[in-house]
Amino acid sequence: MNKSHLPKDPKQWVKELESIWQAMDSEKAAEGFTDDVFMIYGCNQRQSGEALLKRPAEWFVYAKDLKIKKNYIAHTEDCIVASWNSTYTDPKTKEKVHERGIEFFRFRDGKVCEQHAWQHSWEDGKKPDDSGISTS
Secondary structure, eight states, X not given: OOOOOSOSOHHHHHHHHHHHHHTTOHHHHTOSEEEEEEEEXXXXXXXXXXXXXXXXXXXXXXXXXXXXXXXXXXXXXXXXXXXXXXXXXXXXXXXXXXXXXXXXEEEETTEEEEEEEEEEEEETTOOOOSSSOOOO
């Protein structure tokens, strides 16, 4: 029989994660990780250790007006998958930015040991067209 490594209620865990990010609580956002946690994002970029734990606080400083909604998608005995939609104002361009993303979290003994995230961003009023595949 497979051992579950997840928090007791995966759907509630995603709701709580959403609440933490909506509140921009960088301390809570940096909790619940194993000592060897790592995150893969973007163009196979990787963060771990102190840099990963500082990431939420840095993001909240950058996206001061962040509005985010996270949605539970699925889970297994060691993984939770969620999506998100968010908006914020880019501090450099002052343009409103929209994001859609998906992420999965792998757990070991109730803590996140691995996170992968993919997202797409666009500025307000500049939604990519629906012409299919794009390389730009």
